[in-house]
Amino acid sequence: MTEAPAAAACPACGATHDPADAFCEACGSPIGGAVDPPADPPTRSPADPADATADPTGPMPRPTGEAAACRACGGALEDGYCTECGVKAPSPRDHWSEEPAPWLAGVCDRGIAHPRNEDAMALAATADASRGVMVVCDGVTTAPDSDRAALAASRAACQVLAAAPAVEGSGEAAAIRHWDGVLRQAAQAANAEAVGAAHILGDPPEPPSCTFVAAVVTPGLVHVGWCGDSRAYWLPDEGEGEQLTVDHSLGTEMVRSGMSQADAEVDPRFHTITRWLGADSVDATPEIAARRLDTSGYVAVVSDGLWNYASSPAALRAAMDRAAEHVGSTASPATLAAHLVEFANAQGGHDNITAALARVSPH
Amino acid sequence: MADFTAEVFQNEYLAQGTTDAHAVVSISCAGAGTAGQGGTAAAEIVIVDTSGSMDMPVAKINAARRAASVAVEEILDGTWFAVLSGHSIAQMVYPPNPGMVRMSAGTRADALAAIGQLRSGGATAIGAWVAAATELFGQVPGSPQCHAILLTDGRIEGEAASVLPNALRKARGKFQCDCRGIGADWDVEELRGIADALLGSVDIVAEPADLEADFAEMMRTAMSRGVADARLRVWAPQGSDVLFVRQVAPSVEDLTPKATSISPLIREYPTGAWSDESRDYHIAVRVPVADPGQERLAARVEVVVNDQVLAKGLVRALWSTDVEKTTRIDPAVAHYTGQAQLAAAIRDGLAAKAAGDERTATVLLGQAAKLAHESGNENTTRLLTKVVDVVDADAGTVRLKRDVAKADEMALDTRSTKTTRIRREPQP
Numbered sequence: 001m002t003e004a005p006a007a008a009a010c011p012a013c014g015a016t017h018d019p020a021d022a023f024c025e026a027c028g029s030p031i032g033g034a035v036d037p038p039a040d041p042p043t044r045s046p047a048d049p050a051d052a053t054a055d056p057t058g059p060m061p062r063p064t065g066e067a068a069a070c071r072a073c074g075g076a077l078e079d080g081y082c083t084e085c086g087v088k089a090p091s092p093r094d095h096w097s098e099e100p101a102p103w104l105a106g107v108c109d110r111g112i113a114h115p116r117n118e119d120a121m122a123l124a125a126t127a128d129a130s131r132g133v134m135v136v137c138d139g140v141t142t143a144p145d146s147d148r149a150a151l152a153a154s155r156a157a158c159q160v161l162a163a164a165p166a167v168e169g170s171g172e173a174a175a176i177r178h179w180d181g182v183l184r185q186a187a188q189a190a191n192a193e194a195v196g197a198a199h200i201l202g203d204p205p206e207p208p209s210c211t212f213v214a215a216v217v218t219p220g221l222v223h224v225g226w227c228g229d230s231r232a233y234w235l236p237d238e239g240e241g242e243q244l245t246v247d248h249s250l251g252t253e254m255v256r257s258g259m260s261q262a263d264a265e266v267d268p269r270f271h272t273i274t275r276w277l278g279a280d281s282v283d284a285t286p287e288i289a290a291r292r293l294d295t296s297g298y299v300a301v302v303s304d305g306l307w308n309y310a311s312s313p314a315a316l317r318a319a320m321d322r323a324a325e326h327v328g329s330t331a332s333p334a335t336l337a338a339h340l341v342e343f344a345n346a347q348g349g350h351d352n353i354t355a356a357l358a359r360v361s362p363h
Numbered sequence: 364m365a366d367f368t369a370e371v372f373q374n375e376y377l378a379q380g381t382t383d384a385h386a387v388v389s390i391s392c393a394g395a396g397t398a399g400q401g402g403t404a405a406a407e408i409v410i411v412d413t414s415g416s417m418d419m420p421v422a423k424i425n426a427a428r429r430a431a432s433v434a435v436e437e438i439l440d441g442t443w444f445a446v447l448s449g450h451s452i453a454q455m456v457y458p459p460n461p462g463m464v465r466m467s468a469g470t471r472a473d474a475l476a477a478i479g480q481l482r483s484g485g486a487t488a489i490g491a492w493v494a495a496a497t498e499l500f501g502q503v504p505g506s507p508q509c510h511a512i513l514l515t516d517g518r519i520e521g522e523a524a525s526v527l528p529n530a531l532r533k534a535r536g537k538f539q540c541d542c543r544g545i546g547a548d549w550d551v552e553e554l555r556g557i558a559d560a561l562l563g564s565v566d567i568v569a570e571p572a573d574l575e576a577d578f579a580e581m582m583r584t585a586m587s588r589g590v591a592d593a594r595l596r597v598w599a600p601q602g603s604d605v606l607f608v609r610q611v612a613p614s615v616e617d618l619t620p621k622a623t624s625i626s627p628l629i630r631e632y633p634t635g636a637w638s639d640e641s642r643d644y645h646i647a648v649r650v651p652v653a654d655p656g657q658e659r660l661a662a663r664v665e666v667v668v669n670d671q672v673l674a675k676g677l678v679r680a681l682w683s684t685d686v687e688k689t690t691r692i693d694p695a696v697a698h699y700t701g702q703a704q705l706a707a708a709i710r711d712g713l714a715a716k717a718a719g720d721e722r723t724a725t726v727l728l729g730q731a732a733k734l735a736h737e738s739g740n741e742n743t744t745r746l747l748t749k750v751v752d753v754v755d756a757d758a759g760t761v762r763l764k765r766d767v768a769k770a771d772e773m774a775l776d777t778r779s780t781k782t783t784r785i786r787r788e789p790q791p
Contacts, residue, residue: 073601078663079660079663079675079677081659081660081663081677082600082660083598083628084600084601084628085600085601085602085651085659086599086600086601086603086650086659086660086661086680087600087653087657087658087659087660088657088658088659088660088679111656112654112655112656113655113656113684113685349656
């Protein structure tokens, strides 16, 4: 459209849009007064993770080296499609990865069956592994624009957790108390963003909403807070893994009232969540837990698009180990997270998929 | 500069393993202005059959004189023009010497006087007329927007069979030509071939008295075409096959064989000159299959004028396992698929009837009656009922009429490509 004044390009993904649009139809990035996409790689500054999420509603990070080429055949892109094979270039909102430090990374993906990626993640990490932050929010599919709510919420929470001061005093009890408070603040900030998204949309009857799970990985301890059914796992290299979160869902209630896990998981009500963030949330208070990290392993933070295919810690660890076998034992968290997403897509990709991993090494 | 818009109607969802993407691209032009403005000159030639048969009855040559006169009156000042008398050769009526002149009050008066002197006599050498028009248009300086009206009352006579095809080869892309047959002694296929090659219309004027209004209307339309030449540029992905590009409204015209290859993935299709109007195109592309959840651009359709892209529509293919999504047929695609089938059924049905195969003709014209009825194409239904008795429109049962007027059959034949527009409902 050489002359057409009606079209402008999305600063995040390059798709053309009507200038009157507030958001890009292709990737969901905000357009009004939009800035150029960040020229820097998406890696957040290891020295100061607080800078990373300065703009919680800013455009999606654009993975370096993928800017203008087709992922299927390498052809040039136009209108968001390859000029050779026609394959749609995934919008940055549909698939992106973050690796704030070599020991902590994640991938967020649209999956196959859903037309939009309503999952969101925000990560931050220091290079010396003194603090790693992984936040995952899963937009509730029945509410429109939940993808925006999820993205804004995860970024806001990540910012709070990354910017929080270090623990004063010593001892596990002090650390747990400290992070308990910060995780509550983070959930509050995330909830405020989700509620704010509803206000921006003119308070629709079905406001956007999302789940919330955050993990703060520190030497020797992981602290988690959550609302809903996105999960955190501890997956040690030796010994049994552990699910650190307990889903706020009817599934959990069913198991609590005596139904077997296997029976509950095939019940259609299993995924109905009982706690979430957003304007129509009944209870946006996060549940908080902490666990000692006394051996090497991974802390995984994932959405149900992944754990649907590997619910138990053993199954999830097995899926990771198969990937590690495939790419070699020195696989980075970034590679492993990408493989977990591929694994879920290979199973059908019925939901959006997010996998974030932090490598924990013994002292 | 005119404003073009392109709107795509399709069901982008393809079932797993399927490959064919169909879309109707509706293209509208606004602010076209008039022919001959904006740096491009316009040129018009009126070709009037003056063969011997035009005197039988004499009402024909009289009507032709009046029609040529009103056409000349509609030509805007400044337009290059000429009037030709067609018989065994193409003879200059105005200007007297081979060439074209610009329209003014003076040249108009002289042309009208010359048209009044038209006399009939001789053969029908339509190929020679087309060749003469091509040569005249070639003498206008610059790259003018050229249009002709060709009137005949008979089929080619006294000319070798190869002359017309050769003439059309040279004329193609040089000018557009609207063809009219007066009476019922001309050949529909012959005129349709010329109109098709030269991006014009073809129609029957059974009654000489109707010719005047028709010529005035044709010339007014030609003068309102301020966009000299628009092309459809269609990109389709590697490994794909453009099954067809078909204009489906206001009439069915297959553009597929008219493609020019621009690059391995890009073809251009001529659409001629545009006024303020809208036309619909049905495009079908066979694309390489992809996995469920994957999306591929099946075609990028652009309106190109003077090498500038003025509008663009994207035809998408999105594979899905959701049967509810993939089994829906877009209403516009369904409607125009039916209209193209309707036109084909009439054409083939009449051909079978002419060949004496009444059984096939009855079946095909029955299908046509059903399709016309279902789609609310009342004009076609009316034309059909002059050729067949419709026993049951819903079932497509008809009986061939006895003693059909030849002109009625020819009217059905020439107008069978006219389509009804689909009623536009808001997209879901």
